[in-house]
Every structure is written in structure tokens, then in C-alpha cells.
Amino acid sequence: xxxAGNHAVPQAAAAAGxxxxxxxxxxxxxxxxxxxxxxxxxxxxxxxxxxRGEVGRRGPRLRITGPxxxxxxxxxxxDALLAITGKLGQFRGxxxxxxxxxxxxxxxxxxxxxxxxxxHPGVPLDAGDWDRLPGRFGFDPARExxxxxLLAALRRAVDEELTPRQRAxxxxxxxxxxxxxxxxxxxxxxxxxxxxxxxxxxxxxxxxLAANGYLCDDxxxxx
Amino acid sequence: MNGWSALDRFLxxxxxxxxxxxxxxxxxxxxxxxxAGAPAEQRYPGIAAHLSACGPCGEDFEGLLAAVHGGxx
Numbered sequence: 432x433x434x435a436g437n438h439a440v441p442q443a444a445a446a447a448g449x450x451x452x453x454x455x456x457x458x459x460x461x462x463x464x465x466x467x468x469x470x471x472x473x474x475x476x477x478x479x480x481x482x483r484g485e486v487g488r489r490g491p492r493l494r495i496t497g498p499x500x501x502x503x504x505x506x507x508x509x510d511a512l513l514a515i516t517g518k519l520g521q522f523r524g525x526x527x528x529x530x531x532x533x534x535x536x537x538x539x540x541x542x543x544x545x546x547x548x549x550x551h552p553g554v555p556l557d558a559g560d561w562d563r564l565p566g567r568f569g570f571d572p573a574r575e576x577x578x579x580x581l582l583a584a585l586r587r588a589v590d591e592e593l594t595p596r597q598r599a600x601x602x603x604x605x606x607x608x609x610x611x612x613x614x615x616x617x618x619x620x621x622x623x624x625x626x627x628x629x630x631x632x633x634x635x636x637x638x639x640l641a642a643n644g645y646l647c648d649d650x651x652x653x654x
Numbered sequence: 655m656n657g658w659s660a661l662d663r664f665l666x667x668x669x670x671x672x673x674x675x676x677x678x679x680x681x682x683x684x685x686x687x688x689x690a691g692a693p694a695e696q697r698y699p700g701i702a703a704h705l706s707a708c709g710p711c712g713e714d715f716e717g718l719l720a721a722v723h724g725g726x727x
Binding site: 481484485488489525526527530531537540568570571578585610611612621622623626634637640646 | 657658660666675681682686720721722
């Protein structure tokens with residue numbers, strides 16, 4: 432495996448009183464020659480192990496099995512290794528080096544699972560399946576008379592209070608059950624941006640339902 | 655939990671929520687605090703609020719915590 436050298440080992444991190452193991456990782460990965468190659472091989476092996484553990488942990492909830500999961504773990508580890516070596520200079524020594532490094536592989540697993548979602552097309556992004564909403568929140572069908580007006584009010588608020596972009600995000604995630612990370616890829620956006628849109632949509636919808644007496648108005652409390 | 659409270663809980667937002675970018679930037683620090691039994695929620699309430707509301711970030715938190723507990727060794 433060949434990874435471009437990165438000699439920008441953070442002096443601040445090195446001077447920040449790192450634990451011995453983290454300092455050793457930084458020193459070896461920031462160096463050259465066989466010692467660096469050996470450190471890269473060890474790091475890659477660890478990343479593969481973490482990636483396998485992570486896809487195994489998430490696997491039962493995914494539509495991914497067997498060799499595909501193994502491929503996903505290896506790709507995540509390889510991409511994480513590239514990211515880590517490219518960002519070595521950003522390690523600030525706030526945690527052990529390995530914890531910081533594991534974060535990259537966990538993120539890569541998330542991103543790859545998000546991409547994998549679209550291998551099974553058939554999820555409409557524009558039309559929401561409102562019939563699924565009662566089940567999504569556990570409303571008892573036998574007591575529909577009690578919640579029918581609430582969900583009708585929610586639907587009105589989605590149509591009238593949200594921006595088109597907020598509505599699209601709400602419909603995809605809440606009604607069509609599209610994972611947020613998959614929506615990030617479909618909309619060429621970021622997790623932070625999509626989350627913020629959904630956050631603002633939730634706040635608006637709750638305010639609308641509270642204003643109409645469907646939910647408790649706790650605006651005097653933190654909401 | 656019935657439908658009303660589940661919907662209410664989903665729609666309720668916490669102004670302390672720092673969002674994905676900030677939470678993920680500090681996730682390794684937060685996870686080490688949790689793994690060490692330190693009061694991470696008190697030290698970083700905005701990250702704690704975010705992780706309890708954001709499914710994907712919560713999943714990453716659980717994954718990193720499992721990695722730290724399991725170790726790569």
C-alpha cells in the first residue's frame with residue numbers, strides 16, 4: 432500500500448503532552464522509510480478491524496449482507512487511511528491518536544452505507560406516503576378518532592409552514608423513511624445542512640401544532 | 655409511548671443542539687470522556703443534545719464508543 436507522505440506532524444500536538452502511544456504514532460506516520468510503512472500497515476489493519484466491527488454492528492439493520500459488507504469494510508478502511516494520513520497535521524492531541532483515527536473509519540462506514548441505500552431505487556422523494564405516518568409514530572389504528580385531526584393539522588402545517596426544501600427533507604426522511612445520510616448524497620448536500628433543515632422544520636411544525644392547541648405550548652420553557 | 659408523545663418528542667427541538675458539524679468535530683473527545691466515565695453531558699451539553707436528537711450522529715457515537723471499548727489491538 433502506498434500513501435503519500437505527510438510531514439506536517441503537528442508541533443502543537445507533539446508539544447501538548449501526548450501519551451506515549453499517540454506520540455509514537457505521530458512520529459512514525461510523519462516520518463519516512465520502513466518505519467512509516469510499518470506504521471501504515473498496522474494502522475490499516477486496525478482500521479479494517481474497526482470497520483468490520485462497525486458494519487457487523489450495523490449490519491442487521493441494513494439491506495447489506497455477506498461479501499458486500501466485507502467490501503464495504505475494506506473500502507471504508509482504505510478511504511479512512513487516506514483521510515488520516517492527509518489530515519495528520521490536524522490532529523490536536525485532544526484524545527488518543529487511535530480514537531481520533533477510529534472516528535474517520537466510523538464516518539466512512541456511515542457514508543458508504545448512505546451511498547449503498549440508492550442501489551435499491553424505488554423510493555420516491557417528491558410524494559410522501561402519509562398513510563405510513565400513524566405507524567411511524569405508533570398511533571393506535573383502533574383510536575383513529577382521537578388522532579385523525581392532529582395528523583390532518585400536521586399535514587396542513589407541512590404544506591403551509593415549511594419552505595419547499597424543508598418540505599422535501601421532511602417528506603423524504605419522515606414519510607418515506609430515507610436515511611439522512613442517503614439524502615445527503617441524493618441532494619449533494621451535507622449531513623449538517625440536512626439536519627439543520629429538518630431541525631427548523633420540526634421547530635416550525637411543533638409551533639404550528641401548539642398554536643392550534645394540538646400540542647402543549649411550552650414556549651415559556653426551553654423548546 | 656403513544657403516538658402523541660412520540661410525535662411531540664420528535665418535533666421538540668433543543669436550542670443547545672450544536673448540529674452535526676460541531677458534534678462530529680469533537681466526537682473523539684466526547685467519546686473518550688464517556689468511555690472514562692466522566693460527565694461528558696455536563697461538559698458538552700450541546701453535543702449531548704445533538705447526539706440524542708440526530709440518528710446518524712448518534713449512530714456514529716455508538717460506533718466510535720464500541721471501537722474504543724473493543725480497541726483496535
